[in-house]
Amino acid sequence: MWKWLHPYAKSESTYRLCQTLLPWFSISAAITLISGLILGLMFAPADYQQGDSFRIIYIHVPSAITSMSAYAAMAVAALIGLVWQIRTAYMAMIAIAPVGAMMTFIALFTGAAWGKPMWGTWWVWDARLTSELVLLFLYLGVISLYKSFDDKIQAGKAAGVMSLVGVINLPIIHYSVEWWNTLHQGATISKFDKPSIAPEMFWPLMVNLLAAVLLIGAITLKRLQNELLRREIHRPWAVKTLLKEGKS
Amino acid sequence: MNPRRQKRLFGILAVVLLVAAAVWMMLSALSENIDHFYTPSEIINGKEGVTPSIGQRLRIGGMVVPGSVKRDQQSLAVSFDLADTGPLVTVRYAGILPDLFREGQGIVATGRLTENNLIVADEVLAKHDEEYMPPELAEKMKGIKHVKPDNLQSESKTDSGY
Numbered sequence: 405m406w407k408w409l410h411p412y413a414k415s416e417s418t419y420r421l422c423q424t425l426l427p428w429f430s431i432s433a434a435i436t437l438i439s440g441l442i443l444g445l446m447f448a449p450a451d452y453q454q455g456d457s458f459r460i461i462y463i464h465v466p467s468a469i470t471s472m473s474a475y476a477a478m479a480v481a482a483l484i485g486l487v488w489q490i491r492t493a494y495m496a497m498i499a500i501a502p503v504g505a506m507m508t509f510i511a512l513f514t515g516a517a518w519g520k521p522m523w524g525t526w527w528v529w530d531a532r533l534t535s536e537l538v539l540l541f542l543y544l545g546v547i548s549l550y551k552s553f554d555d556k557i558q559a560g561k562a563a564g565v566m567s568l569v570g571v572i573n574l575p576i577i578h579y580s581v582e583w584w585n586t587l588h589q590g591a592t593i594s595k596f597d598k599p600s601i602a603p604e605m606f607w608p609l610m611v612n613l614l615a616a617v618l619l620i621g622a623i624t625l626k627r628l629q630n631e632l633l634r635r636e637i638h639r640p641w642a643v644k645t646l647l648k649e650g651k652s
Numbered sequence: 653m654n655p656r657r658q659k660r661l662f663g664i665l666a667v668v669l670l671v672a673a674a675v676w677m678m679l680s681a682l683s684e685n686i687d688h689f690y691t692p693s694e695i696i697n698g699k700e701g702v703t704p705s706i707g708q709r710l711r712i713g714g715m716v717v718p719g720s721v722k723r724d725q726q727s728l729a730v731s732f733d734l735a736d737t738g739p740l741v742t743v744r745y746a747g748i749l750p751d752l753f754r755e756g757q758g759i760v761a762t763g764r765l766t767e768n769n770l771i772v773a774d775e776v777l778a779k780h781d782e783e784y785m786p787p788e789l790a791e792k793m794k795g796i797k798h799v800k801p802d803n804l805q806s807e808s809k810t811d812s813g814y
Contacts, residue, residue, distance in 0.1 A: 450784070450786065450787065451784050451785070522778060522780065524748070524753075528777065569668060569671050572675050583679075585775055591782060602784065602786055
């Protein structure tokens with residue numbers, strides 16, 4: 405059943421796969437990002453309570469949701485690496501990590517900028533904000549643990565265990581607004597109920613969410629390619645690829 | 653799956669489960685001890701049988717009672733009543749209020765209980781719900797017309813013009 409995945413344990417075929425996927429991801433990311441921002445910032449109506457300030461939702465929510473999905477993806481890569489001992493899986497893990505960290509930082513930063521005018525504070529130590537900050541530290545921990553080993557197989561194992569342990573934080577972030585009394589309001593779209601946002605505000609948000617997913621995908625693919633080349637620079641396929649791309 | 657991989661998979665699952673259990677126990681202990689959050693009726697009637705003592709630092713969350721906001725003309729000092737379902741608690745505060753502070757709005761204030769129904773707050777934060785909609789829809793669905801306090805004067809003038 406999973407036989408079709410086996411070639412991608414080989415670094416060269418993974419590199420080729422990234423090469424094929426990359427243009428699709430980057431072009432569609434650019435299209436959705438631009439159209440989503442135009443729709444959200446110019447065409448969506450202002451909110452009844454928060455006026456135009458609510459528009460920061462179009463950056464804040466996509467980055468917050470994808471910061472968690474990127475972590476989940478990173479943990480899956482770590483699990484595959486640890487159990488099946490596949491080197492390319494560790495490379496995928498470390499390719500996602502900084503991208504996820506960037507999304508977490510954007511979510512925290514835009515959240516602070518939104519909190520100041522609306523709530524009256526940049527930061528409160530409430531459960532949602534604190535657990536999202538812990539997510540940033542987890543990403544930074546995984547990255548620095550990976551960097552601190554010279555043997556990259558060892559590095560992958562150590563960072564992989566850390567990213568798996570950190571998965572505990574994902575449900576904590578998601579349910580923090582229900583389990584504790586938080587200043588942060590409850591979920592608007594990521595719930596089983598009907599989203600509590602008007603449709604003409606909801607669809608631009610979905611476009612932006614898609615844009616964030618595609619953007620993460622594109623950057624991760626490029627980073628994975630770089631990681632593959634860097635690690636296999638002595639191998640004939642890497643040399644050949646670099647020479648060919650240098651010429652064209 | 654060969655036995656070595658199976659062993660590794662179960663090893664990893666065991667570690668993750670152990671950490672999950674540890675974190676869960678920590679968090680449930682925290683939520684019992686650290687939560688100094690009260691609603692106005694809990695301050696008057698007690699929370700699980702215990703009323704907060706005078707001088708205690710706490711957080712209070714409730715709705716601003718319409719018509720209870722009194723501003724000092726010379727300074728930033730303001731006082732207002734908070735309510736949930738029962739009795740009122742008065743909050744005094746000197747400082748800049750958040751944009752969303754309005755009558756009828758949900759508020760979280762941090763401060764010291766100085767009398768059994770008076771809190772001197774050093775921080776007032778506005779809480780909003782997870783609903784977003786355009787103003788026209790809000791008016792139709794909820795019958796609320798949210799007007800910023802500064803615009804209140806001009807709005808009522810145009811209304812009386814009809």
